[in-house]
Amino acid sequence: xxxxxxxxxxxxxxxxxxxxxxxxxxxxxxxxxxxxxxxxxxxxxxxxxxxxxxxxxxxxxxxxxxxxxxxxxxxxxxxxxxxxxxxxxxxxxxxxxxxxxxxxxxxx
Amino acid sequence: xxxxxxxxxxxxxxxxxxxxxxxxxxxxxxxxxxxxxxxxxxxxxxxxxxxxxxxxxxxxxxxxxxxxxxxxxxxxxxxxxxxxxxxxxxxxxxxxxxxxxxxxxxxxxxxxx
Numbered sequence: 001x002x003x004x005x006x007x008x009x010x011x012x013x014x015x016x017x018x019x020x021x022x023x024x025x026x027x028x029x030x031x032x033x034x035x036x037x038x039x040x041x042x043x044x045x046x047x048x049x050x051x052x053x054x055x056x057x058x059x060x061x062x063x064x065x066x067x068x069x070x071x072x073x074x075x076x077x078x079x080x081x082x083x084x085x086x087x088x089x090x091x092x093x094x095x096x097x098x099x100x101x102x103x104x105x106x107x108x
Numbered sequence: 109x110x111x112x113x114x115x116x117x118x119x120x121x122x123x124x125x126x127x128x129x130x131x132x133x134x135x136x137x138x139x140x141x142x143x144x145x146x147x148x149x150x151x152x153x154x155x156x157x158x159x160x161x162x163x164x165x166x167x168x169x170x171x172x173x174x175x176x177x178x179x180x181x182x183x184x185x186x187x188x189x190x191x192x193x194x195x196x197x198x199x200x201x202x203x204x205x206x207x208x209x210x211x212x213x214x215x216x217x218x219x220x221x
Contacts, residue, residue, distance in 0.1 A: 009148065025118035040200060043151070054147035060211065088150060090210075097167075098143070 002092050006099030015108050021078040021102035023089035032065055032072040032091040037101070043088055046074075068102075079106045111135070112213035114199055120219045125187040129216050131199030138203060140182035141210065142166075142174060145196040159181055189220045 005024045013019050023032065026070040031050045031078045047056055049065035049072060056063045072091070076083055086101040113121075115130035136187065139158050143151040153166030163174050171193060175183045182201075186193055190201040196217050200210040 035210075042212040042215050043200075043210075044212070048209065091149075094175070095166075096153070098153075099152040101147060 004097045004099045006089055006102060008102055009100065012105045012107065013029050013079050015081060016078050019079050019104055020073050021087050023060050025070045025091060028069045029091035030093045032089055034063060034074055035090065036085050036086045038085045041051045053066060081106050081108050102106065112199060112201055114213040114216050114218050118217045120221065121189050123190060124221050125189050127189050129184040129197055131182045132180055133201040134180065136179065137201040139201060140176065141200040143198045143200065147200055151198065154184065164192060171182045182199055191220050194218060194220045208209050
């Protein structure tokens, strides 16, 4: 079945450094969503991208959807300790699939 | 704000027991989902429902069943719990399927001994 692959699995950064997580699918996605799960918490919706080549920003977070609608990325500029958590992408066409997540740790 | 609640945060059961996990949402959402979350595997869809009494299998339905008798309530049933069903179970709801944000409940950490 369709899978959404996400890399890296873990990322440790120093506060102030940038962070990027990547999401890839073997098939075209109708849309892609990003969620954040804080330690001990549940996934919380961040954003949805629908259009080919779409780029959206939320403060220090930049989300991109590839031209072929098969990949996406989340980039955080100048990480802060509040960015700690696991970031999931989720996408599909008829069915929705979650990536395995990237766990971000930020050292102060 | 949408609120999705789950009946228990922590649950300990014995192998072979029948286990019920309940989920309730208060925003009149059409769609409800059950996932399990295991380290390194992300969220895997067990079952989802797009209407009352309607259900669809997700990626890992074996060993599970579901019930949706009322729009706001979606139950996950483990017919005969096994140790490999020890996991975090997350319920979610959304207004429409596939293209709408999902609102998650706090999760139930189930341990099967």
